[in-house]
Amino acid sequence: MKQLSLLMVTLLLVLSCDTNAVYKEYTDIDDGKWYIKNAPTFTFEIKDASIPYNIYYNLRNSLSYGYYNLYLTRYLRDADGKEIESRLDELILMDPKTGRPNGDGLGDLFDHKFLMKRDYRFPKPGKYTMQIKQYMRQDPLLNIQSVGITVEKAISTN
Incomplete structure (x- = not known):
């Protein structure tokens, strides 16, 4: 039985690895209360700007979250702090009709x-920062446990 448990843990670790991920980070939201002024920031380095990347939002919420969707504003900045892009995104956390998560x-x-950005090419190698703010009417927004991003090398289909 002990060997089976060890095998299952090892298998989970292998399957959960993102081989194309160059960055993956989460920020926990204290007590599941996401205040508008709390804007998690993620800084990562792009070493090869000649290849495309996919960027993802990572989010963890409890079933008690009061809405089917979540509006987020994202800000991408370069190493000098210059804003490259800002955008409002809607994430659908639950089916609007059935409430099924x-x-x-x-x-x-x-x-x-x-998926936040598909096949994105960074302007040049270097450090970049992604800042994420919740953009809902409720402050604090309840039952959001953590938010983060993953930056992955885009897989070529050629």
């Missing part, structure tokens, strides 16, 4: 990975 769930918590 999207994402991967375990108990009361659901993890989501939403």
